[in-house]
Every structure is written in structure tokens, then in C-alpha cells.
């Protein structure tokens with residue numbers, strides 16, 4: 001197609017990030033470089049998945065491949081890819097990954113002004129059931145990240161990553177399915193990009209994502225209902241038996257935060273992982289699950305609430321801390337906030 005041959009005015013992620021950066025004259029280009037390394041990590045995983053096929057990448061624990069080398073489990077592979085991509089950017093000082101017990105302090109020679117928190121493989125506890133011999137469900141391949149600026153220019157300290165979510169400069173996630181989707185906010189709205197494999201570039205396909213003000217879907221693990229607190233139980237009851245004459249909401253729950261939040265962002269509604277009697281802090285991790293997704297929700301016009309406060313106001317004390325979370329459409333989250341306020 002002659003027309004297609006000239007479509008070089010596309011908004012690539014590189015062009016988008018450089019545009020954003022030009023709005024901040026004080027910026028030295030470090031942020032763009034850091035983001036381009038994150039994007040490279042995503043492209044790498046995407047290419048690896050497409051080339052080798054997931055089955056080869058995942059392997060069974062302890063299995064050796066034809067060359068006799070131990071195969072890396074997918075979570076280890078993803079973690080390695082992102083740690084290397086981030087360290088080699090020369091722009092990071094501290095990395096916090098769900099896969100690593102301790103924070104990684106980058107070698108002084110490669111240090112920069114940013115800290116990155118990430119979950120290299122969201123929903124890893126669900127992955128094994130998605131993979132049977134020869135059949136793959138790449139649906140489960142996802143990762144989440146958030147970026148902070150270091151507090152001071154001195155030696156890096158753990159406090160640099162124990163900042164409230166509202167201090168994040170950027171957050172996003174990537175999903176590797178039949179296509180590879182990258183959703184990003186640098187603090188001025190949310191944009192979605194899709195990888196064009198022939199160009200090796202992410203192209204903006206979902207500009208300025210805004211979540212509907214009110215949704216028709218709720219998303220929660222109802223198997224925990226027995227142990228819920230009163231506001232959560234009341235809210236879910238209302239989803240099914242609305243008191244205002246509106247139609248009941250639909251339930252959608254994949255059990256992978258990125259997939260559930262992605263749907264919520266595009267279609268509206270509420271995603272929740274509440275506290276319950278067995279896990280009083282819920283399940284999801286503050287730094288690399290709750291914060292990035294809450295940041296994106298607010299940037300898209302929605303809200304994120306912990307049951308006590310605005311999620312992004314929370315100040316974490318430990319890197320792997322958990323928190324209950326309710327996030328999604330503005331009106332839906334408002335309703336749960338009212339129920340919690342009535343409890344006090």
C-alpha cells in the first residue's frame with residue numbers, strides 16, 4: 001500500500017518520551033534513557049517469547065535443556081532481563097524486585113539518580129496452570145514498574161525507595177500476549193502502546209486513556225468472602241443487589257493483577273484485593289503492585305483507596321509490605337470510601 005509506506009509520522013514510545021522530556025527543560029535526558037532501557041527489557045522478553053515459544057523458556061523446575069544447561073524458570077529469566085537492562089542504563093541506584101528478598105544497590109560506577117521498583121512477572125503463582133506441554137497461555141506474562149527520583153544526591157539509602165506512591169515520577173506495565181502492550185504514565189495522563197514487531201517499536205495505539213466515571217464490573221476473589229470485613233462484604237452485596245434500581249454489576253476476575261487492572265482501566269469498574277481475617281494487609285505488595293497501578297488509575301481519572309487512605313499517600317516501612325487496595329472508576333471507589341467512613 002502506497003499510503004502505508006509513508007506512515008512514518010507514527011507516535012512511537014521513543015518520540016513520546018522525548019516530547020514529554022522537552023516539557024521539563026531541567027531534565028538532562030536521564031529519564032528518557034532509563035525508560036528506553038525498560039522498553040528494551042520488554043522488547044527482549046517479547047522477542048524471546050516469540051522466537052523460542054514459551055514452552056522452551058519456562059521449562060520445568062530443575063530440568064536441563066539439550067545443551068545440558070539448567071533452564072531458567074520464567075520468573076528468574078524476566079528478573080534477570082530487567083535487572084540487567086536497568087543497571088546498564090547507568091541511571092539507577094536502587095532496584096526493588098518482587099523476586100529479590102533484598103533491594104539491589106547498584107555498583108557506584110553505574111549509579112544514577114533513579115530508583116526502580118518492579119514485579120518482573122505478575123501473577124507468577126498462576127503461571128504453572130496456564131502452561132501445559134506444547135500449549136501456552138502468554139496471557140500470564142506481565143510485568144509492572146514504578147520509578148522514583150532519589151531523595152538526595154548522596155549515598156543511596158533504603159528510604160529512597162520507601163517513599164509514598166504520590167512521589168513516583170512514572171509507572172506502567174507491559175503484557176505479552178498475541179501482541180505486546182505497554183501502558184505508561186509519566187505523570188501527565190496515561191497512554192497505551194503496542195509493539196510493532198516488524199519495526200521493533202512501540203506505537204501509541206491508546207492515547208490519553210480515561211477510565212469511565214462509573215463502571216459495570218467488579219473484580220475480586222470471592223473465595224475469600226467468608227473472611228471479609230463489613231465494608232467489603234456490603235459493597236459486593238450491593239454490586240449484586242443494587243439498592244438504587246440500577247442493574248447488578250458483572251463479575252470478572254482473572255487472578256492476575258495486570259490483566260484485571262488493564263480491563264478496569266479500559267472498561268471501568270472496580271478491582272479490589274481487600275483485607276481479610278486471614279490476611280489483614282491483603283495480598284498485593286505496596287511498592288511494585290499497589291503504587292504503580294494506583295498511580296495509573298489516578299492519572300486516568302479514577303481513584304485508589306486502601307480502606308483507610310488514598311493509596312498513593314501510604315508511606316511504606318518495608319520494601320515488600322502489603323496493603324489492601326480498591327481501585328478503579330471514580331464513582332465506584334467513592335462508594336467503598338463512604339462504606340469505610342461509616343465504619344469509623
Ligand code: AHM
Pocket residue numbers: 098121122123124125126221255256257258260273283
Ligand atoms: P503473585 O505475586 O504471587 O503472583 O501474586 C500476585 C497476584 C496478582 O497478580 C493477582 O491480582 C493476585 O495475586 C490474585 O490473588 P488470588 O489468587 O488470591 O486471588
Ligand code: MG
Pocket residue numbers: 098119121122123124289
Ligand atoms: Mg506479583
